[in-house]
Amino acid sequence: xxxxxxxxxxxxxxxxxxxxxxxxxxxxxxxxxxxxxxxxxxxxxxxxxxxxxxxxxxxxxxxxxxxxxxxxxxxxxxxxxxxxxxxxxxxxxxxxxxxxxxxxxxxxxxxxxxxxxxxxxxxxxxxxxxxxxxxxxxxxxxxxxxxxxxxxxxxxxxxxxxxxxxxxxxxxxxxxxxxxxxxxxxxxxxxxxxxxxxxxxxxxxxxxxxxxxxxxxxxxxxxxxxxxxxxxxxxxxxxxxxxxxxxxxxxxxxxxxxxxxxxxxxxxxxxxxxxxxxxxxxxxxxxxxxxxxxxxxxxxx
Numbered sequence: 629x630x631x632x633x634x635x636x637x638x639x640x641x642x643x644x645x646x647x648x649x650x651x652x653x654x655x656x657x658x659x660x661x662x663x664x665x666x667x668x669x670x671x672x673x674x675x676x677x678x679x680x681x682x683x684x685x686x687x688x689x690x691x692x693x694x695x696x697x698x699x700x701x702x703x704x705x706x707x708x709x710x711x712x713x714x715x716x717x718x719x720x721x722x723x724x725x726x727x728x729x730x731x732x733x734x735x736x737x738x739x740x741x742x743x744x745x746x747x748x749x750x751x752x753x754x755x756x757x758x759x760x761x762x763x764x765x766x767x768x769x770x771x772x773x774x775x776x777x778x779x780x781x782x783x784x785x786x787x788x789x790x791x792x793x794x795x796x797x798x799x800x801x802x803x804x805x806x807x808x809x810x811x812x813x814x815x816x817x818x819x820x821x822x823x824x825x826x827x828x829x830x831x832x833x834x835x836x837x838x839x840x841x842x843x844x845x846x847x848x849x850x851x852x853x854x855x856x857x858x859x860x861x862x863x864x865x866x867x868x869x870x871x872x873x874x875x876x877x878x879x880x881x882x883x884x885x886x887x888x889x890x891x892x893x894x895x896x897x898x899x900x901x902x903x904x905x906x907x908x909x910x911x912x913x914x915x916x917x918x919x920x921x922x923x924x925x926x927x928x929x
């Protein structure tokens with residue numbers, strides 16, 4: 629079976645900035661894939677090339693086997709993109725906007741699916757409201773609906789929950805998870821790493837236009853994060869341990885170890901300093917811990 633998204637050796641340069649540098653990714657049909665990276669890493673540039681809004685200097689992208697340059701019509705039909713920016717036409721209602729979007733793909737009499745999308749995104753009571761009268765969160769919902777009106781097999785979400793409330797996040801993710809369960813391929817970029825940790829099966833980390841890490845979420849958490857400890861001490865730690873121990877607001881200390889064997893020297897140093905350990909817990913590492921470690925390791929390299 630061919631990849632839902634096949635990204636091969638994509639490079640893009642803007643004058644002196646190398647935005648993308650030989651990016652390779654293959655995303656399988658039905659996968660929930662996370663693309664993570666700091667601001668300026670090249671995520672949105674890559675999505676713009678997928679959408680045909682920018683042209684790569686070299687390389688190719690296939691969407692469900694259709695090249696985004698040579699077979700652009702088929703590629704566009706297979707792709708639904710929710711952009712970061714709130715882009716909307718202020719002269720139409722929500723329903724009119726979705727009907728017009730359907731028309732771009734040659735789809736008529738699409739009201740049943742439009743009604744279902746609006747119901748799932750809690751937009752039904754806004755169907756006849758003009759777009760310019762909506763709040764930012766409601767406009768974001770309409771952008772998601774517009775990306776779905778032609779039932780694309782591949783859905784790209786570029787920071788879909790940036791600046792929106794908790795209720796919308798929950799509503800959106802319930803709907804997106806249902807679409808993924810029905811076989812849709814999802815590519816997500818987000819700065820909310822807890823979302824990626826909850827939703828994504830596989831993750832790529834992008835920095836300065838290069839993929840610096842690519843693995844399943846479970847492997848990231850097991851291999852990269854090391855061991856996270858939380859300690860409660862009877863007094864302040866000795867000076868030589870102050871650097872590795874990070875103080876928390878509740879009075880406890882956090883410590884990141886590469887492996888558990890490093891714990892005993894720490895405890896020995898605390899015993900020698902006569903600092904009693906009142907409590908010690910080994911915590912599950914988060915994707916945020918992994919992300920920061922991978923990014924900092926790359927900087928050191």
